[in-house]
Amino acid sequence: MKITRVDVFGYDLTYVHGRYVMSRGRVIERLASTVVRITTDNGLEGFGETCPLGPSYLEAHGAGARAALRELAPALLGLDPRELACVGDRMDEALLGHGYAKAAVDAACWDILGTSASLPVCTLLGGRRHDTFPLYIAIPLGPPEEMAAYAEARRAEGIHRFQLKLGADGRADAARVHAVLEATGDEDIVIADANGGLRAQEAVIAARLLEPYERVYLEQPCPTLEECLYVRRLTTLPMVLDEVITDPTTFLRAWHACGMDAVNVKISKVGGLTRARRLRELAEAVGVSLTIEDTWGGDLVTAAVSHLAASVDERLLFTVSFMNDWTNEHIAGYEPRSQVGLGRAPERPGLGVDVDVAALGEPLFSAAA
Numbered sequence: 001m002k003i004t005r006v007d008v009f010g011y012d013l014t015y016v017h018g019r020y021v022m023s024r025g026r027v028i029e030r031l032a033s034t035v036v037r038i039t040t041d042n043g044l045e046g047f048g049e050t051c052p053l054g055p056s057y058l059e060a061h062g063a064g065a066r067a068a069l070r071e072l073a074p075a076l077l078g079l080d081p082r083e084l085a086c087v088g089d090r091m092d093e094a095l096l097g098h099g100y101a102k103a104a105v106d107a108a109c110w111d112i113l114g115t116s117a118s119l120p121v122c123t124l125l126g127g128r129r130h131d132t133f134p135l136y137i138a139i140p141l142g143p144p145e146e147m148a149a150y151a152e153a154r155r156a157e158g159i160h161r162f163q164l165k166l167g168a169d170g171r172a173d174a175a176r177v178h179a180v181l182e183a184t185g186d187e188d189i190v191i192a193d194a195n196g197g198l199r200a201q202e203a204v205i206a207a208r209l210l211e212p213y214e215r216v217y218l219e220q221p222c223p224t225l226e227e228c229l230y231v232r233r234l235t236t237l238p239m240v241l242d243e244v245i246t247d248p249t250t251f252l253r254a255w256h257a258c259g260m261d262a263v264n265v266k267i268s269k270v271g272g273l274t275r276a277r278r279l280r281e282l283a284e285a286v287g288v289s290l291t292i293e294d295t296w297g298g299d300l301v302t303a304a305v306s307h308l309a310a311s312v313d314e315r316l317l318f319t320v321s322f323m324n325d326w327t328n329e330h331i332a333g334y335e336p337r338s339q340v341g342l343g344r345a346p347e348r349p350g351l352g353v354d355v356d357v358a359a360l361g362e363p364l365f366s367a368a369a
Helices: 062-076 085-092 101-116 144-156 171-183 202-209 224-231 249-257 273-286 299-310
Strands: 001-013 030-038 045-050 137-139 162-166 190-195 216-219 239-241 262-266 291-294 317-320 367-369
Touching: 001 062, 001 262, 030 101, 045 101, 045 299, 062 101, 062 367, 085 101, 085 273, 101 249, 101 273, 137 144, 137 190, 144 162, 144 171, 171 190, 171 202, 190 273, 202 224, 202 249, 224 239, 224 249, 249 273, 249 317, 262 273, 273 291, 273 299, 299 317
Parallel strands: 137 162, 162 190, 190 216, 216 239, 239 262, 262 291, 291 317
Antiparallel strands: 001 030, 001 367, 030 045
């Protein structure tokens, strides 16, 4: 089997609740998402998607994904898409870095591999280890009463895991967490996530103020791993690391420093499903819990997330996000779809969703043999 054509499409995603507010004044209303379609010589097609969370979240942005894929697409022609390591090698030879762009290609190849084997991707990732898994919802940064009301509304929809966007200052953040705790119950988890928006001093203040509260996890308080490790040494709050864990090396550095109880694996952040599986296996080997998600995206991103989540040891799966619940636009029939706070991976072969290519319009560019 050989790749004979690569098409790259673009579309915009808007946030279902209007404005998504994070630390350091970052506000998201609309994002550019990029879809890759790979076609083989025997007519199989595979799809993947990448959607960076704006230009100031990670070292990634929407236009960058498309520029990188323009470099990568010709290098893919003639490869067997089922040979995932070989595809990864060729992409690394053609372009250093830009793992977020390579993630869309990698997902498309997994889609083809599953279709050709008549198996869902989660089976190929190791197995469907559980049928459903708990989802979280992010609560945009705002006044405490607004965040509490948002949590109450989502709780009525069946959500029991809440990730609070924080990072204004330590004392104000503690007030936000307290308000959400008051609006939720004993069965709910509250994750205080600053997305690296606090420096060490403010993060220590926030952590100490949050210490008395049960059900609270602290996620990525500072922008650097060393600052997060410093805060970790001064708090007993369970710690989740996210943005600073990008590969096995950073994972092992944090683990050897006893720096985390859970890790947030975003598929595009680590370079695709193939590399995300490596981190999943590493986390399972040492007993670190996992959040499975991505930076942003629609139905295709959500499908990839669902298959990886289904393959995680149930005892170590902390939580998952279905990004297509956060967006207004849907290019695969709003599938996979959450139900009362739970997600599940499609059972059909490959990613298991049908992409409405007509809704994407003409490709931005293509490469063909």
